[in-house]
Amino acid sequence: MTTSEVTVERRSQSHRAIKQLVDHRxxxxxxxxxxxxxxxxxxxxxxxxxxxxxxxxxxALIDYTADAHFRLYRFVDNNKERRTPVVDVAKNVYPYIExxxxxxxxxxxRYDTDDAxxxxxxxxxxxxxxxxxxxxxxxxxxxxxEILSRSRKSD
Numbered sequence: 001m002t003t004s005e006v007t008v009e010r011r012s013q014s015h016r017a018i019k020q021l022v023d024h025r026x027x028x029x030x031x032x033x034x035x036x037x038x039x040x041x042x043x044x045x046x047x048x049x050x051x052x053x054x055x056x057x058x059x060a061l062i063d064y065t066a067d068a069h070f071r072l073y074r075f076v077d078n079n080k081e082r083r084t085p086v087v088d089v090a091k092n093v094y095p096y097i098e099x100x101x102x103x104x105x106x107x108x109x110r111y112d113t114d115d116a117x118x119x120x121x122x123x124x125x126x127x128x129x130x131x132x133x134x135x136x137x138x139x140x141x142x143x144x145x146e147i148l149s150r151s152r153k154s155d
Contacts, residue, residue, distance in 0.1 A: 017071035058112035
């Protein structure tokens with residue numbers, strides 16, 4: 001493979017990673033909205049449905065989070081990204097992404113359970129806090145997506 005072909009392949013992989021991230025993000029946000037619409041989470045009569053919805057949301061949340069780490073940042077982490085503007089933005093954004101990832105993992109550990117009797121106490125508060133962090137995280141990720149997209153168009 002020539003250098004040009006390698007570059008085109010890397011850009012193509014980057015494009016696919018962005019698309020998959022956005023697809024997983026959209027699915028996760030849709031489930032977040034569906035879950036939030038069922039507040040308050042005090043009704044015992046629909047707790048099984050809510051628990052199922054929480055599990056689906058947690059799975060989508062983890063898929064979305066994994067995409068950011070293992071697809072979007074992989075090239076920067078492996079020192080394979082050569083576009084300086086992309087590396088600079090990624091280095092600024094990534095520490096925040098790592099911080100919010102821990103909050104996401106904590107949320108998942110607390111609420112993704114097969115135990116239908118598990119209390120949903122605190123879900124409304126935790127979901128609200130998570131929503132705020134997700135909004136900030138998405139804003140940061142979009143900085144990287146924008147620079148990746150812009151760099152790809154200018155290559």
